[in-house]
Amino acid sequence: MLPRTYETQNCSIARALEVVGDRWTLLVIRSAFEGVRRFDDFTEHLGVARNVLTDRLNRLCDEGILRKHRYSERPERHEYRLTRKGVELWPTIMTLLKWGDRYYAADGPPVVVRHRGCDGALTERLTCDSCGAPLGPTDVEAHPGPGAR
Template identity: 50%
Template sequence: MARDRFGVMACSVARTANIVADPWTLLVLRDLFLGLTRFDQFTRDLGIATNVLTDRLTTLVDAGVVVRRPYQDNPVRHDYHLTEAGKELYGVVVSLLAWGDRHLAPDGPPLRLHHTTCDHPATPVVTCSHCGGELHVDDVTPLPGPGGRHAPGTRVIAELLTEQPPA
């Protein structure tokens, strides 16, 4: 299945993955969250090829996750800033960071988060928007949503959620 087909699946995970589920893209997002904004900062920090970085930044700009702003006229140079939609990906990136810290950092976390609101170290967790309780796979039941459909990439899931075999 071609990568661009993920964006048209009736699945929010697939649509989001179509934009951000590439290691370089996730690292660019991480760097944006850490305050880097300029092309040369990304290449220096990540050691990423300029054509690959250009492609990833273009994808993020086209998806409305990042905006490009000129900061120099001669030659024209741009920096990159997260949009509100981009800032909402913070939880995704720090959830990956927390999982990696638990399972892939034998010498300890390479980066620590400090919550300025309560002035304490923070470990990201996914919580229920209603009760604030931590969400775990064993405590959540998936139900069909209004945008779901029986289509490529979601056929079996749609059958499971609706308990109806395909027509």
């Protein structure tokens, strides 16, 4: 990981970027929201080098965004689960997804996030476009969109 470059700035955005401000970290968090838990599954899902993934998972655990949960003693293996602090990144991830859909999804969104309750789509205000309910990570599921490959 690149060295921290924001330490001298008294800015909450800069401090947050020290933790989540690189490509692989946000993609690891996105995958965790999609239900990926195990190291090999992260590797397969993301196509990330093992050493890079190890670094990101360790950093996210150190920061309290993910926690390790042992699921096998021999060999010792762990799952990585979002903590409350990690779950609180959901609005940020979804807002970034909607922004990316608006500006970079020429063929349409690759993923459409839908309300489990009524199948309405997630709006930019993180509400359901059908019933108007405010939505959180447990209220939605992702489906392939028109831009899916």
